[in-house]
Amino acid sequence: MSAAPLPLALAEVLARGDIWRGDTLASLPEKALPSGHPELDEELPGGGWPRGNLTEILVDRSGLGEMTLLLPALARLSAEGGWLALVAPPWLPHAPAWVEAGLVLERLVIVKAGKQAAWCCEQLLACGGFAGVLAWPEAGVDAKVLRRLQAAAEGRATFTWLWRPVSLASTPSPAPLRLALAAGEGGLSVRILKRRGRPAARPLHLSIARPGRLPRALVGPSLSLAAARSAVTEAIA
Amino acid sequence: MLPLEALSLRPSPSTIDSTAGTGTTAPTVGISATETKAGITTIEPTAGTSAVVSRGRVLACDRLASEAGVSAGQKLSTALGLQPGLAVFERDVLRESAALTHLACWAGRFTPTVSLSPPAGLLLEIGGCLRLFGGVAVIVEAVLNGCAEQGYSTRWAVAPSPLGARWLAQAGAGEIHAELPAMQSALAVLPCRIPGWPGEVEDRLNAFGLKRLGDLRVLPGASMRRRIGNGPLDDLARAWGDFPDPQKPFIFPDSFACDIELPARIEHAEALAFVGQRLFAALAGWLHGRQLLVRACTLLMTHDDATQTALELRFAEPAADEGRFLRLLREHLSRLTLVAPVEILRLQADEVVNKPGASAPLFDQAPPGEGVPACLERLRARLGEAAVQVLGQQADYRPECATRSLDVAPTLTRNFAHFSPLTAVVAVNAACKPQRPLWLLPKPQVLAERAGSPQWHGPLKLLSGAERLESGWWDQGEKGMAGDVRRDYFVACNPVGQWTWIFRDADAWYLHGLFS
Numbered sequence: 001m002s003a004a005p006l007p008l009a010l011a012e013v014l015a016r017g018d019i020w021r022g023d024t025l026a027s028l029p030e031k032a033l034p035s036g037h038p039e040l041d042e043e044l045p046g047g048g049w050p051r052g053n054l055t056e057i058l059v060d061r062s063g064l065g066e067m068t069l070l071l072p073a074l075a076r077l078s079a080e081g082g083w084l085a086l087v088a089p090p091w092l093p094h095a096p097a098w099v100e101a102g103l104v105l106e107r108l109v110i111v112k113a114g115k116q117a118a119w120c121c122e123q124l125l126a127c128g129g130f131a132g133v134l135a136w137p138e139a140g141v142d143a144k145v146l147r148r149l150q151a152a153a154e155g156r157a158t159f160t161w162l163w164r165p166v167s168l169a170s171t172p173s174p175a176p177l178r179l180a181l182a183a184g185e186g187g188l189s190v191r192i193l194k195r196r197g198r199p200a201a202r203p204l205h206l207s208i209a210r211p212g213r214l215p216r217a218l219v220g221p222s223l224s225l226a227a228a229r230s231a232v233t234e235a236i237a
Numbered sequence: 238m239l240p241l242e243a244l245s246l247r248p249s250p251s252t253i254d255s256t257a258g259t260g261t262t263a264p265t266v267g268i269s270a271t272e273t274k275a276g277i278t279t280i281e282p283t284a285g286t287s288a289v290v291s292r293g294r295v296l297a298c299d300r301l302a303s304e305a306g307v308s309a310g311q312k313l314s315t316a317l318g319l320q321p322g323l324a325v326f327e328r329d330v331l332r333e334s335a336a337l338t339h340l341a342c343w344a345g346r347f348t349p350t351v352s353l354s355p356p357a358g359l360l361l362e363i364g365g366c367l368r369l370f371g372g373v374a375v376i377v378e379a380v381l382n383g384c385a386e387q388g389y390s391t392r393w394a395v396a397p398s399p400l401g402a403r404w405l406a407q408a409g410a411g412e413i414h415a416e417l418p419a420m421q422s423a424l425a426v427l428p429c430r431i432p433g434w435p436g437e438v439e440d441r442l443n444a445f446g447l448k449r450l451g452d453l454r455v456l457p458g459a460s461m462r463r464r465i466g467n468g469p470l471d472d473l474a475r476a477w478g479d480f481p482d483p484q485k486p487f488i489f490p491d492s493f494a495c496d497i498e499l500p501a502r503i504e505h506a507e508a509l510a511f512v513g514q515r516l517f518a519a520l521a522g523w524l525h526g527r528q529l530l531v532r533a534c535t536l537l538m539t540h541d542d543a544t545q546t547a548l549e550l551r552f553a554e555p556a557a558d559e560g561r562f563l564r565l566l567r568e569h570l571s572r573l574t575l576v577a578p579v580e581i582l583r584l585q586a587d588e589v590v591n592k593p594g595a596s597a598p599l600f601d602q603a604p605p606g607e608g609v610p611a612c613l614e615r616l617r618a619r620l621g622e623a624a625v626q627v628l629g630q631q632a633d634y635r636p637e638c639a640t641r642s643l644d645v646a647p648t649l650t651r652n653f654a655h656f657s658p659l660t661a662v663v664a665v666n667a668a669c670k671p672q673r674p675l676w677l678l679p680k681p682q683v684l685a686e687r688a689g690s691p692q693w694h695g696p697l698k699l700l701s702g703a704e705r706l707e708s709g710w711w712d713q714g715e716k717g718m719a720g721d722v723r724r725d726y727f728v729a730c731n732p733v734g735q736w737t738w739i740f741r742d743a744d745a746w747y748l749h750g751l752f753s
Binding site for chain 1: 607608609611612613615616619620623624625626627628629630631636639640641642645672673674675676677678679694700701728733734735736737750751752753
């Protein structure tokens with residue numbers, strides 16, 4: 001890439017968040033939210049989760065550490081006094097764990113949206129009072145609905161994460177940032193499917209905090225209850 | 238149809254002086270409104286012509302009837318002769334005065350100083366509010382539009398003296414006279430037929446050859462007083478602004494309850510929103526007049542079989558905004574199925590709180606959008622109260638009992654920027670505390686066991702020592718409770734990389750949580 005200064009008009013155009021050079025990442029007009037994972041931040045335009053845009057996270061199996069990936073950002077929003085909303089979560093949130101992650105429960109709203117997740121999401125985005133919205137939209141949500149959500153999010157200070165299955169990776173979506181997650185060696189493998197900037201070359205491997213291990217994994221020949229109990233007494237002894 | 242001279246707008250002397258730059262007298266704004274049939278009598282909307290009668294004489298009629306020759310003062314028999322299909326309604330004075338009170342409540346949004354001028358007039362003192370609204374023309378337009386929305390047709394005038402405003406309004410002037418001389422010249426051409434003056438005065442003035450108020454005004458006062466009495470001459474001096482004319486202010490009632498008898502039976506809940514708008518407009522004006530906010534109100538629907546349905550509207554935070562009331566009302570009505578057609582709508586304010594004094598921002602920095610409380614309120618209206626909640630912790634060892642759902646705190650507008658002490662304690666203890674999963678399954682899922690090892694998408698590998706959680710004898714056997722449990726919990730991971738929280742009890746392995 002040439003080092004010659006760009007003509008002024010072109011430089012102005014490139015300062016917009018939605019236009020970028022093919023060999024770089026877009027610079028966002030609004031400050032992004034650091035994800036808490038420096039390797040990931042490097043690969044995201046603006047250096048973090050984009051404000052006022054949809055972020056799609058495609059994941060098939062839960063329990064890979066996908067929520068832990070977001071927790072640093074969520075904890076930061078919550079500590080700053082922001083409201084967070086979980087729209088139609090597929091399981092019950094377990095309050096002690098969320099507190100432990102640093103979230104303020106009084107400002108964590110759970111919306112049991114049923115079939116109206118998209119509508120709820122749009123309302124939450126349009127009201128402008130929420131710092132973060134996490135939504136698990138129903139399976140049939142189409143590009144038209146997503147475009148409406150993106151329009152509702154644009155210009156707001158809200159961070160929006162949509163959880164969708166990996167099978168939709170090849171389906172076009174209006175979300176400017178799309179990540180696909182899979183279990184990786186010792187952590188999480190993050191494939192950036194779409195971002196404002198040059199395409200990502202290879203998946204990122206992030207190390208994600210996992211629940212504490214015992215020094216010795218309990219992999220005995222028989223994992224019956226009795227065996228497990230005796231193993232524990234051994235460990236304690 | 239009934240003449241209801243509705244509004245006379247009267248600014249206070251001092252304010253108008255400074256605003257309008259007039260001399261010493263109080264400029265008064267007078268608006269007079271006529272009410273069409275709405276709120277007076279039930280009239281089928283499809284009926285061609287209709288009239289309101291009192292003691293066998295037509296009091297008011299609609300446009301179609303007047304085109305057929307029916308006019309006020311006619312005998313009912315004459316009117317029926319002219320227009321055989323005329324729908325006739327008896328005048329109901331009580332409902333007229335209720336309608337006037339309702340309109341006065343609504344007018345509380347424009348000015349705190351509203352005076353009733355029965356039977357059908359309202360005086361609004363707008364001198365102090367001109368700058369707030371941005372001028373006389375703007376405020377008049379807002380008042381007239383509001384009246385039209387509520388189904389009243391208006392005759393109005395704006396003048397520096399209350400009585401002048403009222404007379405001009407009754408004459409249907411529809412003009413703004415901000416200054417005394419302009420109003421006086423407008424009053425001078427009015428005929429000497431003033432409602433409220435004794436009939437003999439009018440006859441005598443006629444006999445003198447005095448047709449207009451201006452003629453009466455130029456005659457020497459003392460001798461006229463001897464001839465026609467003091468009352469009319471005093472009125473004249475008040476109207477001209479020579480005498481002070483204090484008005485008795487309308488006292489906004491202590492509690493709010495307002496009825497509307499619907500012109501036609503309504504069978505669809507959505508259609509009630511339109512009528513509800515009138516009630517909520519009055520509520521918003523009343524709240525403004527008394528400087529209150531409403532937290533809960535009830536919309537009572539009386540059906541044609543005399544049964545009632547109550548629709549309770551609760552707000553996430555006390556509010557006084559009409560637009561917000563209506564949005565919430567529409568959400569509720571869209572979910573409501575009427576058991577029978579509705580005849581009467583009644584709105585009452587159940588819980589009100591004083592409006593806290595708050596400064597408006599000098600620079601408009603509020604983020605766009607309605608804000609969190611209003612949004613949650615709308616979600617709750619559509620999804621139900623239990624669907625929108627925040628989490629709370631509960632001191633219980635059993636994981637399914639450690640979380641409880643709470644209503645969103647009423648104090649949610651407060652800024653919780655500080656670090657909650659509970660969170661701080663937990664953060665300190667985190668290192669020595671066993672970790673908990675973010676998600677729990679609604680019900681523990683039984684896992685298959687192969688060769689002594691639990692299976693979930695492959696064999697689960699145990700990664701932590703057993704953590705015994707047991708207790709709960711106190712709600713054993715109670716419905717919907719977890720009961721007495723004795724479980725050993727493990728963190729486990731399967732070959733596809735899913736981290737789970739599983740437990741073993743006396744019977745089997747169960748999957749209970751996901752470390753996502």
